[in-house]
Amino acid sequence: MPTVDISLLAVESMAAPATADICDANAAHVTSGDLRVLQQKFKIYGQRRAFSGPIVTVKVFEDNVLVRQLLESQGEGRVLVIDGNGSRRCALLGGNLGQVAQSMGWAGVVVNGCIRDVDEINNCDVGVRALGTNPLKSNKKGLGEKHVPVHIGGTLIHEGEWLYADSDGILVSKFELSVE
Numbered sequence: 001m002p003t004v005d006i007s008l009l010a011v012e013s014m015a016a017p018a019t020a021d022i023c024d025a026n027a028a029h030v031t032s033g034d035l036r037v038l039q040q041k042f043k044i045y046g047q048r049r050a051f052s053g054p055i056v057t058v059k060v061f062e063d064n065v066l067v068r069q070l071l072e073s074q075g076e077g078r079v080l081v082i083d084g085n086g087s088r089r090c091a092l093l094g095g096n097l098g099q100v101a102q103s104m105g106w107a108g109v110v111v112n113g114c115i116r117d118v119d120e121i122n123n124c125d126v127g128v129r130a131l132g133t134n135p136l137k138s139n140k141k142g143l144g145e146k147h148v149p150v151h152i153g154g155t156l157i158h159e160g161e162w163l164y165a166d167s168d169g170i171l172v173s174k175f176e177l178s179v180e
Contacts, residue, residue, distance in 0.1 A: 017179045018050070019168045025179040035177065038170040040086075040153025042110065042129035045118060046098065050166035051079065051108040051127035054176075057159045059083045060144035064092045064137075070146060071097055075106030079127075079163045083150035084113025090136040093128065095120025102126045108165060112152045127165055 022035070029035035056078050058066050070080055080101070084092045093109060095117030101109055101124065108127030114134040115121060121128055149158050157163075157172050164171040 017052070017164065017177075019164050019166050019171050021179045022164055022171055022173075022177055026173075026177050029173065029177070034174045036155045036172045038153040038155050038172060040112065040131070042170060043132060044127075044129060044167065045115060045121050046108070046124050046126045046128035047122065048108060048125065048127035052162065052164040053077045053079045053107040055079050055081050055157060055159055055161045055163050055172070057081050057083070057148060057150045057157060058144060058146050059085075059148055059150050060092065060138075061085050062087055062090050062092075063139040063141050063143050064097070065140055065142040066144045066146055067092055068097060068100070071100045071104060071106060071109075073104065075101065075104045077105060077107045079108045079110065079165075080106060081150060081152070081157055081163065082109065082111045082113065083152055084111060086131065087113050088132060088134060090114065090138045091116035091134050092138055093121070093130070094137065095124075098124040098126060098128065108163070110152075110163065110165070110170065112150075129165060129170060 098121040111130040
């Protein structure tokens with residue numbers, strides 16, 4: 001009898017609805033602008049290939065102190081959206097913070113910037129999207145802003161909105177959506 005990897009079943013059972021299905025079922029929200037597609041091209045990392053949840057925002061530049069502060073709080077299935085201004089000069093998330101995100105119950109992290117420790121992040125039960133990788137760590141000055149609107153990939157994102165991510169892309173909605 002074949003064995004079943006229960007950890008894979010757990011990841012699949014927590015998967016978000018497909019972004020294509022969400023778009024099809026909510027065409028009126030796309031037309032009104034209540035449902036937006038992030039145009040930025042993100043690479044996929046982490047064990048959760050699809051994830052969704054309410055958004056928490058942080059705006060930083062080459063400094064991840066505020067990122068750590070937020071990830072060390074209870075995630076409760078939320079998604080941290082990090083606006084790193086698209087900088088590719090250092091990483092804003094690494095393996096240690098990936099483990100923190102997993103242990104604190106975050107569904108995912110979207111980084112408008114780079115990550116590092118890809119193999120470690122890929123072992124974490126969390127969804128991660130980033131522009132790419134860079135082995136250089138960030139500054140530790142604590143500069144930036146938490147819980148503010150951020151502008152990523154042509155899309156203005158507010159804290160409390162909903163994010164849906166899968167292999168097709170990333171959606172941002174003003175409210176939680178269904179595919180019914």
